Amino acid sequence: MKNGKSPDPNTVHPIAGYDKEIYVKPTIKNPNIIVGNFTYIADSEFESHVTHFYPWSRDKLIIGKFCQIAAGVEFVMNDANHQMNAVSTFPFYTLEGWEMEPPDPSDMPFKGDTVIGNDVWIGQNAVILPGIHIGDGAIIGANSVVGCDVEPYSVIIGNPAKVLRKRFDDEMIDLLLRFKWWDRTIEEINSLIPLLTCSDPEKVRKELKEII
Numbered sequence: 001m002k003n004g005k006s007p008d009p010n011t012v013h014p015i016a017g018y019d020k021e022i023y024v025k026p027t028i029k030n031p032n033i034i035v036g037n038f039t040y041i042a043d044s045e046f047e048s049h050v051t052h053f054y055p056w057s058r059d060k061l062i063i064g065k066f067c068q069i070a071a072g073v074e075f076v077m078n079d080a081n082h083q084m085n086a087v088s089t090f091p092f093y094t095l096e097g098w099e100m101e102p103p104d105p106s107d108m109p110f111k112g113d114t115v116i117g118n119d120v121w122i123g124q125n126a127v128i129l130p131g132i133h134i135g136d137g138a139i140i141g142a143n144s145v146v147g148c149d150v151e152p153y154s155v156i157i158g159n160p161a162k163v164l165r166k167r168f169d170d171e172m173i174d175l176l177l178r179f180k181w182w183d184r185t186i187e188e189i190n191s192l193i194p195l196l197t198c199s200d201p202e203k204v205r206k207e208l209k210e211i212i
Helices: 170-179 186-196 201-211
Strands: 033-035 061-063 074-076 114-116 154-158 161-166
Touching: 170 201, 186 201
Parallel strands: 033 061, 061 114
Antiparallel strands: 154 161
C-alpha cells in the first residue's frame, strides 16, 4: 500500500492529478475489446487507437494484464483490408452511388483476433496489424510496424518489425511463463516487486526455481 492506497484496476486515472495516462479496462465500451487489469495507455482515452473496428466486425482485440502502451500506438483491425482476389481493390460497396453489394466474407482477407499477452511494452507510434499475436513479456520498439506474430520475451523493432533479440535465455523464459506473476493477487505482486524489478537475472532464476 502506497500513500494509504491499494492498487485498483477500476481506477481510470492511476496517477493523481494527471489525465494523460489511464488504466484501459474501466474505460472500454466496445464488447469486442477485452483488456486485462492494470494495462495502461499514455493517453486520456483508448478506443480511438483501435481503427477500422465497426459494429459488424468479426474480430476481437484481446490485451492481457499489466501491458504498457505508449502514446500514438495503433491497433489496425481486419476491416481495414480490401478485397484482394479481384481485379480492383477499390471498395465500391462502401461509397454512395456505386452499384455493388458487399463482397462475401470469404472474399475478404481475415486474420482473426488480435491478441496481446501480459506485461507487454508497446513503444510510441507502433502499429499492430490485424490478427497478430504478441507473447507475454515482449517489447515492441517505437515506430515499429508489427505484421507477424511475436514470441514471448522477444524485443522487436523496425518496419517491418523483426526480432532484435530475446530478453532472456530459453530456461528463464520458460520459468517466467510458468510463474505467471500477473495472475497473482495484488498483495502477492507487491511482495514480488523486489524480484520483478531485480536486474540480476541469475538471482531471479534461482528464486524462481525455488518458488515454482
